[in-house]
Amino acid sequence: MSDIESQPPSFAELGVAAEICDGLATRGITRTFAIQELTLPIALSGQDLIGQARTGMGKTYGFGVPLLDRVFDDADIAELDGTPRALVVVPTRELAQQVTEDLQVAAAHLPVRLASIYGGRPYEEQIKKLNRGVDVVIGTPGRLIDLHERGNLQLDRVAILVLDEADEMLDLGFLPSVEAILQALDGNAHQTMLFSATMPGAILTLARRFMDKPIHIRAESGEQDFTHSSTRKVTFQAHRMDKVAVVAHALQAAGRGRTIIFARTKRAAAQLADDLARRGFRVGAVHGDLGQKSREKSLHAFRSGQVDILVATDIAARGIDVDDVTHVINYQVPDDPMTFVHRIGRTGRAGHTGTAITLVGYDELAKWQVINDELDLGEPEPPQWFSTSPELAQALDIPTDVDETVGPETKVVGQVPVREKSPTRTTARRGGSRRRRGGHR
Template sequence: MTLPVALSGSDVIGQAKTGTGKTLGFGLPLLESVTVPVDVEAGRARPEQLTDTPQALVVVPTRELCTQVTNDLLTAGKVRNVRVTAIYGGRAYEPQVEALKKGVDVVVGTPGRLLDLAGQKKLSLRHVKCLVLDEADEMLDLGFLPDVEKIMNMLPARRQTMLFSATMPGAVIGLARRYMSQPTHIRASAPDDQGATVASTEQHIYRAHSMDKPEMVARILQAEGRGLAMIFCRTKRTAADIAEQLQRRGFAAGAVHGDLGQGAREQALRAFRNGKVDVLVCTDVAARGIDVEGVTHVINYQSPEDEKTYLHRIGRTGRAGASGTAITLVDWDDIPRWQLINKALDLSFGDPVETYSTSPHLYEELGIPEGTKGVLPRSERTRAGLEAEEVEDLGETGGRGPRGRGRTQSRERDQERERPARTPRRRRRTRGGAPVDGEAGTAGTDGTDAGDTTDAATHAGARPAADAPAADAPVTPVDDQPRTPRRRRRTRAGSPAETVPAETAPAKAASGESAPAPVQDAAPAEEAKPRRRRTRSRVAVADRAAEPTEG
């Protein structure tokens, strides 16, 4: 229904159930709209119409869907040799930038990385003739619609726009009205399939206890005719825990969730597609558009958030006309949420049956052999496992956990090697604002450093201790201007006492008085010592009276 309208160049809104082939519904018209060298050789286009910049753009919400759409378009465009490149986060920028420089016809990408490269002028969108928004309702739920609008504003005004989604909320309809020109709304469904879910998918809803769920899942995975299975969890921690428990029970299980690096996520998906792993435990990042052949069972380990998530989860099985089984384990706390989903989808499972891992009806309805336990027998452990699939080095940038921490530590070590040896800083010792040189680090008998004798002698109005004369040598007057010590102002009973001015030898020399004659005793040597500061008032007065007067 979509192909004739899309090939004519009109805008299209495509709405259909999951698993009905929406990718090729927009992929084939997209590949026909680009101009490649084969068209020039066949005479369908002129040489000046060729360009190395993208001619078509597909915007998808998740990285897993980005890689899948890219592979589908590469397969469909192999005959015409159409160049298709995936642009998404979690990988290094350099390979994606190099691919854009070499030339590309179709770009498939997630909104964040597309905006990033377009802002750096590494991605040119001026020649885009066709835009496709895949899973637009999921981009609305993830908060990508503002980024999508920024991307659409960078595109040429004359273009073809196609919007595809399984559900069509009001915000997506508003986006279509703003940016699309007279779109044709195509809603495809089979005449005998009136419900919201696919009729070929068998649904089972059980009320289960959270502590019994791992045992139930291990027994369900041993049902007869079970091929590949996908287990959906609501949280990343639960997905990692269930995958680890199933591995301990002997199952070849892998995990896909947001806490894993992009390399580990792609490793698990490749192992699942190649059959090395037959159980994939994942969060809702793998609930959109993931198409793997041979998926027979989908298990909702935890109840989904809403009816749209439920539809996309169980849509991983029963695709392209095949049959499948969808099992939902609802905890007691999730019964109100499930009843809302049941009412919205008009299902008949409003009151799920209380079920345990030993319940007879569980074995009967799902075809589990009698006597099955929660550990896979060793004779049936034939899968190679997740370790058999190599992890591709994607040059991941940043991120949480070990994938970002190791790169940061190695970068710091490289910087330490390049940094020159640091010279230790030497402290400059100062006293009274003037630098002090030549101190010895030994302490004197009175508790002061040996270097302090210079300052002490200067305060006493004599030469430094290193140049002091012997005890029996005459003391000569000081030639340099000595530093006058600061005299404390002493008071007695609250009234200021008379202060005795201290006159120095240079001051008296300036006034014309003669210097006193040298005295042959040790009194000057005693005065050269630092004076002790006494605090009692009577001792201070007696000390002043004992001072020799001038003349």
């Protein structure tokens, strides 16, 4: 078979409108990934579908391209009049932003207006957008249903509904809001597309209740579902007191580009970001203690190259969609196997190679073994390495002469520095008494 014959089909060959193909081509996107190749013919026909694929497989354009094509030029969908024809529901603000940005690329040559609607922003600015006229709305469940119940978001003419990362919406407790949105559309004749990495029972029940004979598409099968074959995994046990030094060394590995470091808690993320900034690294942070504007500032700095390291908690794991992330570092072991999958799915994407580094604390070994067994990773007892271990330098291609500090102290984008408490500082309690540091917390 020739190289030409073995290439995946282009968007144009699958019948996508020329205007959309032109928009995608500006980003060098011409040929489809597996999930796109499988879903496009079905989605363009208006059929309900369930798309199942791991993170980084191209799901956004798997639903976004046919959605835009149909809204733009499908006789079954009413002409655009400023009320939404398509609704994309996503679990997080960051993912709403990313999906909107991706669809704006594809819609650059279309007379289709898009808007992001999510919490953490003033209602007034989003209501103004809707009043000016919007054809495609991308948003989070809570804010969408709030605006609908207020009468600001019309859903009676929505012809296409997409539920993206449905399993994450279930995990975050958004199922009641999602059901309310589905019920609001129940009187409309509309196409529903549901995309998810996993299919818990509650999601399948939702599909049976609200979808019309959906076709279930899986872009892969077997063990490779869990991790990208293009991602090299380096896992080892690290002492808690040495983890920052380990990360500082790992960030000086040969070929290291954009890097995402995942911490399990917002406090750990904030502290690690500050520790790295003090060592001269260019760092941004995304975690729950930051306001929406600060999180947006950090993500913009990361995407634009102002910083090349982003420290994040798991709430941001599915909202960071940058194809050229070279390294992902698990500073703390996640709580469950699928969170691990979503974390390391941030690298090795779209034809790129990547490295996923996992630091297993001595007190995290049992948690790691659950992940190892579930995903069949073959490393129940990772080796014990330190920041100075030659095995670490060899595994990650770290020069032998690196130091923990790479330059003058920097500031973490989007984050006020974490200040250590003074040993003599006391904290006021109600009633006027004071509690010394080291007392009951």
